[in-house]
Amino acid sequence: MENLSLRDLCSFETFSTSWKHYGYGGDQKELIDREFKRIKGITYLDHAGTTLFPESHIKAFHEDIARNVYGNPHSHNPSSRLTHDTVESVRYRILEHFNTTPDEYSVIFTSGCTAALKLVADSFPWKSASTDGPGSLFCYLTDNHTSVVGIRGVAAFQGGAVVPVQPHEVEARATIKKSTNGEQGSSTPNLFCYPAQSNFSGRKYPLRYVKGIQSRQLYPACEHGGRWFVLLDAACFVGCSPLDLSKHPADFVPISFYKMFGFPTGLGALLVRNETADILRKSYFGGGTAAAYLVDEKHLKSLQVHKFMVYLRETVTAYILVATYIKSGCFWILGSMLNVQLHTFGLARYTYTVLTCLRHSNGKPVAQIHCDNEFQNIVEQGAILNFSLRDCHGRTVGYSQVDKMASLFNIHIRTGCFCNTGACQYYLVISNQDVKTNLQAGHVCGDNIDVVEGRPTGSIRVSFGYMSSFEDCQNFLRFLVNCFVDKPFTLDQERLGRLMTSAPVDLPASSQSFHPMAITNWQTGYVNGQVIGRSVIEVPSEEDVSKERKKNGSTHTLTNLFIYPVKSCASFEVAEWPLGPQGLLYDRFWMVVNENGVCLSQKREPKLCLIQPVICLASNTLQLKVSGLEPVAIPLEPSVMNSGLRTSHSKVCGDSVQTVDCGEKVSAWLSEFLGKPCSLIRQSPHFLREIKNGRQKAGDCYLTALSLVNEAQFLLINRASVSILQQQIDNRKDSENKDTCLDIECLVQRFRANLVISGQEPFVEESWTHITIGASQFQVIGRCGRCQMIGVDQKSAARTQEPLRSLSECRGGKVTFGVYLTDRSARNSTAVPVLSVGARVTPQISESAENL
Known part of the structure; x- marks a missing residue:
């Protein structure tokens, strides 16, 4: 393709030529002007942190709770029944969104994704090693959110062994024939946790890992016996991508609603596969979860002996109002999650293309991108772009400096390690000793110490949501060029031509298509x-x-x-x-x-x-x-x-x-x-x-x-x-x-x-x-x-x-x-x-x- 200037490159005509899936078949600007008037003049690029809610949903939510009387669901009066039925309806909406049913999964509301993970940690039947056989294994991908890694403390305390797994090991160490050790301890429960999408880099890990681990065809399950369960951390993934649990039946799926809909905060859910629920420990019961019990004897008749609903009614009591919002929080104007995925991936792909081709006046790259691909496969990469900026001498520009400058331009981004130490260490080449040294130098997560001895302690992340627009890409790229690129800048035209002309791999078919209904x-x-x-x-x-x-x-x-x-x-x-x-x-x-x-x-x-x-x-x-x-x-x-x-x-x-x-x-x-x-x-x-x-x-x-x-x-x-x-x-x-x-x-x-x-x-x-x-x-x-x-x-x-x-x-x-x-x-x-x-x-x- 012929050489492009930055002005040409940042034009919508150029973008639309390379990506045909922008918007949702209507006027994207009209949608934003109508539903997101509050972000006028703001470039919001932290949707992986939390997305934005549309104004019509808040109005509908207000009208709902103003018009209806919602009572405590433990009673039987009309307001209580309305609460109960509404929350049940919300549960069905959630399961329908993930292409499953109440026959297959149960929805447990929690105070967030972290609470959902803690619920699994506290309830999983960890088994200590003994003469009868090996103990439980808690295995987790090193590219996991901090809240997932935190399960290891509970597992170890109860006798489980902790095994961190590098991303490349899952398939590289898979064996066709199980080892002798793999045939022992067939009833021992083990748990493997991995993210559907990295919240650091946006890398999507194969959903086929779910069945691969459950059937012990992949590492670490292939090298160890017992019964293997999979926790699929979907909090980052489901904001912009469809998840079909009928095809990928993970045992535990934590989600966070504000990452999906922007509201309500402080409400998440744990989706539990019903086949798995029976193995969980049910040591705690609360109001409404017991059919009968004696206060001075260990006698309990549970209402949910076949499903794991220990905290269900208690959490419903706490969230009876905010749960009513979720019923309208599904992607109300966009057709399906595939449309959201296509729209957001196109914006992230285009931003990656421009940023990776930008050069300082001396030809040195402006940015180092932290990812494992070139945004050519929507199945492998989400709508997240993680990078570090470099000056014309090749030195890292501290993320804190970038964050402060972005605020002056009303650009909202995220910087740091994003509660994902494993991925941060991997992509920024930070050793364990470096972490200890940085800690001794006074650096802790969340502070502004962005460079220690010339080495970055974190990076910059931009992420897109369903209401993001091409203008957001333009504003962000212009900001970077104006503030951090040595002039006159150039573009790597050869790389640019290759990325702009290479077509992405085949896009996935919609998993939410309607099927014709036969006449009975x-x-x-x-x-x-x-x-x-x-x-x-x-x-x-x-x-x-x-x-x-x-x-x-x-x-x-x-x-x-x-x-x-x-x-x-x-x-x-x-x-x-x-x-x-x-x-x-x-x-x-x-x-x-x-x-x-x-x-x-x-x-x-x-x-x-x-x-x-x-x-x-x-x-x-x-x-x-x-x-x-x-x-x-x-x-x-x-x-x-x-x-x-x-x-x-x-x-x-x-x-x-x-x-x-x-x-x-x-x-x-x-x-x-x-x-x-x-x-x-x-x-x-x-x-x-x-x-x-x-x-x-x-x-x-x-x-x-x-x-x-x-x-x-x-x-x-x-x-x-x-x-x-x-x-x-x-x-x-x-x-x-x-x-x-x-x-x-x-x-x-x-x-x-x-x-x-x-x-x-x-x-x-x-x-x-x-x-x-x-x-x-x-x-x-x-x-x-x-x-x-x-x-x-x-x-x-x-x-x-x-x-x-x-x-x-x-x-x-x-x-x-x-x-x-x-x-x-x-x-x-x-x-x-x-x-x-x-x-x-x-x-x-x-x-x-x-x-x-």
Whole structure:
């Protein structure tokens, strides 16, 4: 390429010619002007220390905590449940960001990354050497943060041996065949720690080391026996790079949120692989982590015997407010972490290119770069540039001097050793004796003694974040040229041409791409909106009817059939409806969530009952209606929707569920009606949620799939039971509920059942074990416990004390009403079973109840 001047080199045109991945497909300057007005006139280049938060997130956080009441999560009141559900939602967001699930990892909030590391150190089951075998090994890469190296004190105190590992040794000393010593002590736990990205140089260490160490294919695991665990320090890495824990399942992953989002400070997390959690020592327990214990005896029943959650509830108590920020702290405008990685690496690469080519007037280099590559591989190098400046005589310019000058130009950089003594010694060629000599000379970490006997004690680091701009590169390079380069300066044109024209190696594919969603199999049971293969309803013989009357005293009929497409919204009554694999087709397939991703129910938002969902099978749409607003419609299947819609994790009745966002249009519609930010989400068709073990009957071999229902596929109530309760309410009318009119139909609506049957005996349904409705078979799996939600008038959204108050009196303090069912019908591949109003209901009573 032709010779370039510094002006040409520092132009955006030149930069954009060499790097095509700048920005996020929009106006980068407009983004900065809107979200980061406070840094106008500032060049901020210390994102590896902490990145910057966008102003809209702080405003949203303020509005969140000003609008919602968050209580202590150990209670059961509405504010406590909101806190609990919000924090759980945050946990799912975190795991989703790292492409894993609660089935694979647990999230433990800590006061920072260092606290997360200390938690591992204190809980790891270190084993002392004995005649039975070798003790535990604590092995760590010398290019590790000080907080990681600090684990060695705890390990050594408890009998573990400490082994520092040089970066080149991991692969160089790997052996194909394990030594004899490697076959001994197979149960001894050992821990290997390494950074995904060096906070000193930005060097990225291979993530394949995780499995390599766990399988004992790499040093030091290949030379020593025992069970090997990996702690992957991801604090520096995840700020600008995607981490896929499904591919690289490290046992412990400490992270720091202010390095990712800029806020909140003082909050980090430890991601613990669930398979590993069982080996950790659980010697400490705090409030909310024990099911029961005796204060004067060593008896403890833990709530989390299968997972390491020792500090979980205690830390949640401390961080209930700041945790609400994290839910919006994901990279909100950037598309994916791959975009962040490309943007920041391009800026770091370009700064490296210019700085490494700058020469003083006598031709001597201006800078010595401290790294192991030439910024040509995004997999090997992060968005960090570490260097030392040299004067025209080749002498080191003290980092303290550079720092002070940078402050005059409003340029924010980081200098020193960056809490990474091992890397500092390696790159600056500082021996152990040099460290001791420097200490005797009075130099300690963090001071301004930057040169001792002509040798540097630290260096200069610039690091980029997702909001960094090309103007930041320009300002920094101009500052260096103006203050530290002997004029007239020159450029190493040969090196410049090579670096500018050499293309980086193949860029990684996004690990966060969306996958097309297939239409579930049962939808093939429709042609042009019509049900095909309908089951034939068998008419029972007179003999069967006679037997049933003798056994139950009456016959029963299905009088009403309700589906609730959107959880907690109004019912959609039908005369007949097909059955799907999760219950009634489209029953509770959608739910409304707040800005934190927490499910909204009528207990928190009574106005939900005023939203009327209507399903049209012919047009394949779900329509939402409410008085005063134009209806809004969405497709029934997410495969018909925009493929760019975001997937997420949510929680229903304690269960984690995978969901799909239904888009901005319906979100805006709901937000307008409810007067707060909210969205509509749908259960992902690929996700299978099973019934809780507590609802599974002994010997039951069926697999019961659930939608977004709380407990079971169906809820059935008996009109005879409703009638007896209605009489109880009428008989006890007092001053508090004298104006409350609760007729039979109003009560039926409040109990929100799918199946309503006729009958003469109240609560007889509770003695049934199985039910046949038409040609479909159902199993009764338990009674439905009621909450204050039945106190919401389904027509006005007003709250009343009834019928919960009378239900408790009527049932002797119990508040159960209705029974849960699961579908036990035999499936025919060509027929879609259908329930119809008017169908006969044939119960089977339990033997124990029959003998009463």
